[in-house]
Amino acid sequence: MIPEFGHFALIIALCLGVLLSVIPMWGAWRNNEKAMALAPGLAMGVLVFVAISFAVLTVAFLQDDFSVKVVASNSNSLLPSMYKFSAVWGNHEGSLLLWVLILAGWTAAVALFSSQLPLTMLARVLSVMGFIGVGFMSFSLFTSNPFERLLPGTPADGNDLNPLLQDPGLIIHPPLLYMGYVGFSVAFAFAIAALLGGRLDAGWARWSRPWTNVAWAFLTFGIMLGSWWAYYELGWGGWWFWDPVENASFMPWLAGVALLHSLAVTEKRGLFKSWTVLLAIFTFSLSLLGTFLVRSGVLTSVHAFAADPERGLYILVFLAIVVGGSLTLYALRAPTVSSRVTFGWVSRESLLLVNNVVFSVATLTVLFGTLFPLFMDALGQGKYSVGPPYFNAVFLPLMALLVPFMGVGPLSRWKSDTGSRWLRDLALPAVAVVVCSLTLPLLGADGFNLWVALALLLAGWLAVGLLRDLRDKTRNAPSLARGLARLAPSYWGMVMAHLGFAMTIIGVVATSQYSVERDLKMVPGQVETVAGYTFRFDDLAAVRGPNYVADEARLSVTQDGEHVVNLAPQKRRYLASGSIMTEAAIDPGLWRDLYVAMGEPVGEQGAWAIRLHYKPMVRWMWLGAIFMGLGGLVTVADKRYRRRRAAVAAPGGIDGSPA
Known part of the structure; x- marks a missing residue:
């Protein structure tokens, strides 16, 4: 019972x-x-x-x-x-x-x-x-x-x-992901409640903003863990494949970034009210859309749940009710929530406007690439596949376009600013960043790499903008320590998130440009060299786990004659289902990963297909994501989010608080 x-x-x-x-x-x-x-x-x-x-x-x-x-x-x-x-x-x-x-x-x-x-x-x-x-x-x-x-x-x-x-990663990955997905319902509920009341003021944005930050932080952690799991569990050494179900979580994350920045402007300046409400609706709607894609059975993915059409139809109807109803309410109330505050084209508001446009367009490009094959299939036009070439071609340039504005954003002033002040504050740091981005790639063994130089340029620009802003905010303090201590938690959250974004840029480009991969047929006793590391296939052993049996390849790795690590990848057969799985062996590090995965037995004499990887700076991507997520959580400690009701309607910000 x-x-x-x-x-x-x-x-x-x-x-x-x-x-x-x-x-x-x-x-x-x-x-x-x-x-x-x-x-x-x-x-x-x-x-x-x-x-x-x-x-x-x-x-x-x-x-x-x-x-x-x-x-x-x-x-x-x-x-x-x-x-x-x-x-x-x-x-x-x-x-x-x-x-x-x-x-x-x-x-x-x-x-x-x-x-x-x-x-x-x-x-x-x-x-x-x-x-x-x-x-x-x-x-x-x-x-x-x-x-x-x-x-x-x-x-x-x-x-x-x-x-x-x-896998241990799958114990915490779905709860974190759902915390982000579902958490955006709070921002959605605040938006609908404000529309019903006909009042979208700074107080609404102030109350909605910490909940949105927390939801976005959890979604960031969830996506990061999913990427990490795919890297070490699937055995192919990849961390992102633009899989439709991966995109299902990435789209609300992108829209959430735009929502966070739009809420900041609404709270501080009373601007972007209509856009903020629309983004709140759009972000949660994308969370519901992700639920439909994963559970409707329309997608074939390692991440998707097999489901019957009845379930998919239910979610589709519910999605139509939520999205249709909220957009109808928005259309009825929009004329009453328009902003009447002005700002100059050279100002922090204009930079945040660019941020919102870029992230919204990026979200729509991912949405189009994800849904296009489904629409064409539904129309009977055949099977289409939209993969990494499309997403890399349209998404990456948008992110590269965004970073220059992100570097200027922390230094800019509300309402009105001047380009000459930006130039005066950032000219020297810009020259230093350009010099470093052109010279550091020359230190690599493969010579100058344009993409690495561009990544260093963008990430360095983002970092120097933050450092210059920190200097300005602590210049008049009695000491550096006291100046840093008086900065608001929301400001530190912004710094952490932007630095995390810079780290992710470097990690993505470095690992994609400098990775070395070799697929080999190896027998016990064979030695192979990859990226200066010598891999020796010592022997093959049969091992047993709690619910599986496995063939385990044991390899020793040396560099310049010095022992580095022993690695033991496995090919597992699970007893209950008979499923065959690859368990990669990884030697992790801040500057590089050594990655070994087993394929299938090849011929006789104990020969196996072995995949050897050298992955430089791959962990910078996940460290960057951790910094971004922690930045979202740190902002919630800001005192102004705990003020009493009387302070809710006050539109002013706190010294040192971010956009």
């Missing part, structure tokens, strides 16, 4: 969600304070019962209850306990319940930490989030019930979890 208890808890949560979506909204319409005051309690109730439901499903996985269909399909008695736990969301039904749990958590967090909000605003925000929760809980209960039983005929054992998902 335990699974039925979880099912019943989810039904109660749905009923509470319906009340949350209706009663507080009615109370806001009728100015009924008692009805509006019910919103926080209902939000907490939804979280409690969804958490109970999720806990019951988790217990079913950990106890090998194969009478539950989703457990029998995605677990096995031989599966290690930590993977039984991650198997809860390693399938469509369980991952959807995790989505609902995280959404309930975000809703309860808003109820708990937004007590300073006007009651009417809080009621509308929670009601909108309750409506979204009702949509996903209905989806779970009516089309994707995680508690469906296999009675009678309970199998003796389960089918096993997909071997690709039996």
